Amino acid sequence: MPSYHRSAKHGPRPLTALVLAALVSGFGLVDGLYADDLTPSSAGKLAASAQTVAQAIDSAWETTDNLVAPLIGPRGRMLYAEAVGELQQALGAPRQSAIAWKRVAAFAERLGDAGAMILALDEATALALVQGDYDAANAHAGLLLDRARATGDVAAQAAAEGYLGVFARRRGQLESARAHQETALSLRRALRDRSGEAQVLMNLGTVHRDLGDYARALELQLDALDLRKTLGGAERLDLSYRNIALLYREIEDTEQAKTNFKAALAASMARHDPQSLAAALGSYASFSNDIGDAESALAMARQALAIDASLGNRPYIGLEQVEIARALIKLGRDSEAIAPLEQALAIGRDLRHREIVGNALLYLGRLALRAGDEKTARERLDEAISVLTEAKLKAPLSEAYGAREEVAQARGELGSALAYAHRRNDLREELLGTRSGRQLAALKSRYERAEADQRIRLLSLDNEVQSLRLREQALLRNIGIGVGLGLAALLVVLFNRYRTSRRLNRELERKNAEISAQESVLQNVNAKLSTQAAELYQAAITDPLTGAYNRGHLMRQLDEQMRHALRDGRDLALLMIDFDHFKRINDEHGHQFGDRVLASGVQIMRQWLEPGDMLGRYGGEEFIAVLPGRDDAQAHAIAERLRDKVEFALTPLTGAPRPLTISIGLASLKRSGETTLEGLLSAADAAVYRAKADGRNRVVPYAA
Structure with missing residues (x-):
């Protein structure tokens, strides 16, 4: 979450310090914040109290300003507006603070005070980012950079470059973001501004994470943390710990992620900063949803929402509403999840925040599908796929493809279902490799x-x-x-x-x-x-569930085996294997049982394949066996053996008379006449579809 930036040459005014001290004393009992018996309203109590004070100050400002104006003149009024802006920031009231800094800028322009104008633009940029007004933030940062260059204020130039980098990253312009942050880093180092350097290192690490350079991203975030530890004092350790936790979350290092999220929460509590605490709670809630701890995710997301709602931090309100809905869905409370998703969608559309919009549409589509409203589900999911594709958010996009496949199956659109299944499997394979x-x-x-x-x-x-x-x-x-x-x-x-x-x-x-x-x-x-x-x-x-090769490795090996076979004039056979009625198995016995069926079936097939043969997962319940040097007759005998052994071993698992079987489509290079990987796969795909259409539990060779 963006922090309010203050230039080093401006210290806190006595009135601001007094209010901060009062707030800190009121926030001193935060050690119990993340507790099982804590209500969400308690988490936002301090922020709500601060907002009440901020509104009272805002209401009294006009009257006070009119009274003292003849006595203190334009410069005194500017300093008064500056003090009010600082005070509103200390209270966590970005909207009211932005109004005050707008007045500071107007007075500075009238008085020709370049320093005050730079300070006002600096604060206005940070506040616009907090409120999610990215267009205003970009405009303010551009003006700040121009003024800083004109006056030779290197610190302000560094701040402007950093802001422009943050804005560019949020708009998905990653190379531009990196260039701005690297310029900011050079300027901070030239100034020997170690605290500013730590902030830029952290922002630059986030850009490298988005670019996919995780080694460099982790290095930069750890450097920022080390630097902040050496500086001590009021350094934002919570931000560094949170960003490092998010990196470990991306690479699925659960223990390291938990350790750093807990450190971020502890550092936020030590700072007595509601805004910082809300950011840590929101991120931890998203991580808890990812690892299946829905109860904790719901509690933390609601606590974060209570704080951010009081602060008026709209981007984070939208993200937290999505996490609340995710947790409710995992807990089977679908009807309660609709309202937060609708609210998140409205916020996301208003802010043009693609992550919020895409995820809200995805889960609204899933809820519609579970309620049997296939038309609404299709509309929501199609829009989600469009938004998530544009935003390059691959993990939720993979989930959206899976949901869209279910919609197509429910509507009897088998060709469309197959297309979405392949898209999902391709993306899952890419994500696994990534x-x-x-x-x-x-x-x-x-x-x-x-x-x-x-x-x-x-x-x-x-x-x-x-x-x-x-x-x-x-x-x-x-x-x-x-x-x-x-x-x-x-x-x-x-x-x-x-x-x-x-x-x-x-x-x-x-x-x-x-x-x-x-x-x-x-x-x-x-x-x-x-x-x-x-x-x-x-x-x-390797496919983690079954132990067979995953799709990417299987396709690379199959392509290589085909090239060798075509070059040497040898035959090669391919078996497309599909577990029959697999959706029904999941529906009747649960997904864990379905996973057990797949894993057991693969183990049996691997036992009865011969040396040199390969078995890999093509997607979902589809597997491929590659049989180098085998013609149609030899491959048919192997396929019948696999079909028979799988049925014999799996059927007792259900304890019911209905057998667990597989259908196999067979295609060989010489019989099919195909010379490309795509052609051979299509031939085997056609054969397995014919096997299923003919009644399943059979081996069908490809017939041109």
């Missing part, structure tokens, strides 16, 4: 940092060893000087130098041993990195 890449990148980043620390330690030890050697050489040179002092004195010096040399040699041996130990640690780190990289690669090519 996630594995992110995990590897994060792992690489962590170990590169560890390796760098080890190398720094080794260099330090090398320097110590070199220093000892130089001292030893100096001592040996001094021995020669003592020759002229006489034999007796020489013996004394030699004896002393000998003892010192022995001591230095022992210390040198100890340092060398320490270097060897550090090198051993470094080797162990590298070995662990190699092992984990291999594990990640295996995870990247």
Whole structure:
């Protein structure tokens, strides 16, 4: 969540400090905020109280200003408006504060006060971002940059570049965002502004996350956290912890994500800042929904909403309404989820916030589908797919494809259902590969940092060893000087130098041993990195549920096997395997049982395939077996064996007379005459559809 920016040259006024102290004392009992018996209204109590004070100040402002205007003049009125703006910010009232800073800008323009104008534009930009008014934020930031350049105010230039970077990222203009943030970083470093540098590092890390460079993103966020820890004081540790938690959430490192979310909550409570706490609670709620902890997600999202509703923070209100609805849906409370989704959709459309709009439409479509309203479900989901595609939000887009497939099946549009199933599977495969890449990148980043620390330690030890050697050489040179002092004195010096040399040699041996130990640690780190990289690669090519190859790896291997077969004039057969009535199995016995059926069926098929054959998951309940060097007759015998063994082993699982079976479509290169991967897949697909149309539980070869 954007923080209110203050230039270093402007300190808090006494009145602002007094109100802040009062607020902090009222917020001191926040340790119990995230508690099971806490109501959502309690979470927003402080923010609501602050809003009441802010409205009272706003109501009294006009009268007070008119009374004192003749006494203090335009400059005094400008300073008064500035104090009111600061006070409203301290109260967490962005709308009222923005009005005050608008007056400051008007007075500054009339008085020709460039410094006051820059301050007013700076504050107005930050407040517009908080309220989700991105067009106004962009306009203010552009004016701020122009004024800063004209006056040579480097700090204001850095602030403007940072704001423009935040705006560009929220509009999806990632390369522009990176350029602005890198310029801001250079300016902050030139000013030796360490606090500002930490903020820019964090923003730049977020841009790199959106660009998919997770190693660099994690490195930047950790650098920002380290820098903030060294600065101490009022540094925004909560923001750094929250961004690091979000990165670990993206790569599905649940434990690291939880640790950093908890640290973000603790840091927010320590700051006594409702806005910061709402951001941490909202993000933690979204993560809790992702990992299936709907009760905690609902409690935290409602607490965050209570605070943000009091603050008037509309973008976060919309996001929190979506998380509340997600939790309610997971808890089976569908009717309660509709209202927050409708409210989120209205906010998202008003702000042109594609993430809010896309997710609200997705879950409204799912609710309509569950209620049997297929027409509304299709309309909602089609719009969701359009918005999510434009926003490049792949995870919810994959879910939208799955829901749209269900709508098509319910309407009997099997061709359309198949198309959406393939889209969903392609995107899930891409996400799996992307996630594995992110995990590897994060792992690489962590170990590169560890390796760098080890190398720094080794260099330090090398320097110590070199220093000892130089001292030893100096001592040996001094021995020669003592020759002229006489034999007796020489013996004394030699004896002393000998003892010192022995001591230095022992210390040198100890340092060398320490270097060897550090090198051993470094080797162990590298070995662990190699092992984990291999594990990640295996995870990247395997379907986690069944243990079969995933679609991406299967398609790459099939393409390679086809090219070899066509080049060498050999045959190759492909079996398209579909578990019969799988939707009915899920509906009657539950999804966990359905998962068990798939996993058991794959295990059986792998046992009865021959060496050199491959089995992979094509999507949903569809699998492909690749049989290199087999013609139609040989492949047909293998397929019949698989069909028979699967039926024999799976049917007892239900405890009912209805058998659990598979249908298999068979296509070979020579029989089908196909020479492309797409052609062979289409032939096998047509064969398995014929097998299902002919009554299922059978093997059907492709017939041109």
